[in-house]
Amino acid sequence: MSARTKARKRALDVLFEAEQREIDSIYLLAERLRQPGTEAALPSYSVELVEGVQAQRERIDELISTHAHGWTIGRLPAVDRALLRIGIWEILFNDEVPDAVAVDEAVELAQALSTDESPAFVNGLLGRIVELKPTLLG
Secondary structure (H helix, E strand, O other), X not given: OOHHHHHHHHHHHHHHHHHXXXXXXXXXXXXXXXXXXXXXXXXXXXXXXXXXXXXXXHHHHHHHHHHOOOOOHHHOOHHHHHHHHHHHHHHHHOOOOOHHHHHHHHHHHHHHHOOOOHHHHHHHHHHHHHHHHHHHOO
C-alpha cells in the first residue's frame, strides 16, 4: 500500500469517525494530531485531505446531492460519503493528483471497506464529476 493510499485511509477514518460522533472533523483531526493513540502520527497528506474536505464541504456535498441520482446524501453509507468527499476534493481542488488516480483510489477503498454496490456507485459518481470538471471549476 502506497503512502498516499495509507494517508487517504487515515483521512477517511477521521472523516468517518467525526460524522459518527457528530463532531467537527477539524476538531477530531486536532485531537488525533495531539494524541495519536496507538496509531502512528497522521501523515501530512491525511491532514491536507481532512482540512481540504472540510473547507469545501458545502460545495462537495452539493455535488454529491446533485449527482447521486436516486440517493439523498443522508441515505448513502457513511463510508461512501467520506470516500466521495475525499475523491471530489482530490479531483476538483488538488492538482497534484491525477483524476484517474483519485477515482481508482476511492473505488479501491470502497471495495475494501463498504458494500458490494459501493465500488460501482463511487466510480460512476466520481466519473461524472471528472466529466463535468471543466464546468464545475468555471
